[in-house]
Amino acid sequence: MTPNYLSSSACGRQEDLIAYLYNEASRDERAGFERHLKECAGCSADLKAFQNVRHELELWQAPFAPRLEITLPKSRWQALGELLALFPLWLRLAAAGAVVTAAALVLFSILGTTVSIGSGGVSVAFGQRQSVIERPADLKPAPAGLLTRAEAEAMIEQAVAAARMKSQTETQVQLAALEQRLNVAHEAKLANLTRKLRNDYRQMLAGLNQPSLREWLFAANEEPETEVKDNEKSN
Amino acid sequence: MIGRLVEYDSGAEAELSDNQLIERTLAGETDTFNLLVRRWERQIYSLALRMTGREEEARDVCQETFLAAYRSLGSFRGEAKFSSWIYRIALNACHSRLRRQGTASELSLDETDDEGRRIEIADVSAEQAADRLHRDERVAIVRRALHALPTEMRQVIVMKEYEELTFAEIAEVLGLPVSTVKSRLYTGLQLMRAKLAHLREAI
Numbered sequence: 540m541t542p543n544y545l546s547s548s549a550c551g552r553q554e555d556l557i558a559y560l561y562n563e564a565s566r567d568e569r570a571g572f573e574r575h576l577k578e579c580a581g582c583s584a585d586l587k588a589f590q591n592v593r594h595e596l597e598l599w600q601a602p603f604a605p606r607l608e609i610t611l612p613k614s615r616w617q618a619l620g621e622l623l624a625l626f627p628l629w630l631r632l633a634a635a636g637a638v639v640t641a642a643a644l645v646l647f648s649i650l651g652t653t654v655s656i657g658s659g660g661v662s663v664a665f666g667q668r669q670s671v672i673e674r675p676a677d678l679k680p681a682p683a684g685l686l687t688r689a690e691a692e693a694m695i696e697q698a699v700a701a702a703r704m705k706s707q708t709e710t711q712v713q714l715a716a717l718e719q720r721l722n723v724a725h726e727a728k729l730a731n732l733t734r735k736l737r738n739d740y741r742q743m744l745a746g747l748n749q750p751s752l753r754e755w756l757f758a759a760n761e762e763p764e765t766e767v768k769d770n771e772k773s774n
Numbered sequence: 775m776i777g778r779l780v781e782y783d784s785g786a787e788a789e790l791s792d793n794q795l796i797e798r799t800l801a802g803e804t805d806t807f808n809l810l811v812r813r814w815e816r817q818i819y820s821l822a823l824r825m826t827g828r829e830e831e832a833r834d835v836c837q838e839t840f841l842a843a844y845r846s847l848g849s850f851r852g853e854a855k856f857s858s859w860i861y862r863i864a865l866n867a868c869h870s871r872l873r874r875q876g877t878a879s880e881l882s883l884d885e886t887d888d889e890g891r892r893i894e895i896a897d898v899s900a901e902q903a904a905d906r907l908h909r910d911e912r913v914a915i916v917r918r919a920l921h922a923l924p925t926e927m928r929q930v931i932v933m934k935e936y937e938e939l940t941f942a943e944i945a946e947v948l949g950l951p952v953s954t955v956k957s958r959l960y961t962g963l964q965l966m967r968a969k970l971a972h973l974r975e976a977i
Contacts, residue, residue, distance in 0.1 A: 554956040561934060561959075563941055589963045595970060596920075596935045598913050604819040605833060607811055609840050611804050 550579050560589050792856035796847060807847075811840050814857065817937060818864045824932040825868040826875075827921045835871060839864040858946045861937075865929055865947070872925060911977070919969035927962030930955055 552575060558564040559572045576583050623631055790798075792813070798806040815836060822835035842863050843850075850859055920928060933939045933947065945952045 553960045554953060557956040557959050557963075558941075561941075585964075588967045592963050592966045592970065593935065595912065595916050596931070596966070598909060599824070599916050599920075599936075604816040607815045607819075607833075607836055607840065609808070609811055609837065609844075611807060611841075611844055 550575070550582060552579070552582060553585075556582055556585055556589075560586060560593075793852055796850060796852075796856065799844075800847060807840075807844055810843075810856070814860055815840070817857075818860065820936055821861065821864055821932060822868055824920065824936050825865070825925075825928060826871055827917055831871055835864060835867045838867045842867070854946055855943075858943065861933070861939075861947045862949075868929075869925060915970060915973045915977075919966055919973060922969050923962055923965055927958055927965060930958045931962045931966065934959060 552572070555564070555568065555572050555575070559569060564572060576586065623634070626634070790809075792810060795806050795810050795813075799810070818839050819832050819836050822839075823829060823832035826832055826835060839860060843860055850856065920931070923931070929948070930944055933944045934941075939947070941952045941955050944950075944955045948955070
């Protein structure tokens, strides 16, 4: 790029002058340019004028910078989180419950688990669904030695029933064990509580027999004569 | 000098470099970006104010600059300094606004030299100027003279005089050779000298 200087001098040392003015020249360059300044009236005049311009520019002091309040765009997850935070707790719990239920249904469908509600209560069967492939009717009958369709269906039904029965039995056994465990824990807790209550009651009775406590309890509205009678009664 | 300001930071984050703050922001800690804003908002506002000449414009440019930086943070390569990158974004935002304002008031090189001879200016020393004008008036003249400069001259003068960047740093921001930066500074100072003298005489 050809410099388009409005130069006061034709010496071609404008860039050296700028480096000198802004104190970005090396020591040698500074010394060299200072020698040049003694000989070049144009550069001397420019230097003086630029120093005055810089002095004027300095008058425009650094202004007060207002603190920026920048609202950064949120990611989708952050926005969702903040949106949820606006709802009351029960609504958030309900939403979470719905999400968990949906996830469970998806998982169940992937695993092939069947949940059925019938006369026997709720039954859950785990594992892949047994798919029955029906052969088109126009196919030739199955060769001897292989199962007929009716036999295969019967076997499959039997296997499904056995699996259901097994899982029901297991669930019942587990429930019974759990109930038993709960009962044991419950009984132990009840026994502890009864023992504690009994002790407290005994302590309370003992405390009532202490004269100071009795005085404190009955001093407000009982006569001394009654107190003696009470003592006789307790003895 | 780039990267010298840490006074807005507090705590352990003050130790982190600009690039580390960017990495954290990109990793999902979006609030970390606010530390970068605190670190650089003063310089960006100062640059924008000197470039646009108006406080409300400067505030808007600042907002635009940091939002644009946040949006394109992923494209920041780390080859250039963050400061150079954000200064460049800020200058682009200033240019867009200046284009909208119109550039009729700019002092062109041809206009200055239209009498066909080198301009002879009777320089007025700072002391003489102080005798004649109050400080506020002198500041107003400086602002008007700076605003009248062509944008390419104004930006190098602002970055050198007010942001105190080195020639090399200005060259990095603008993507120009250092010699071009120096020649623009020379021309810009000559134009400022002429404009200041002209405005003083008009008073």
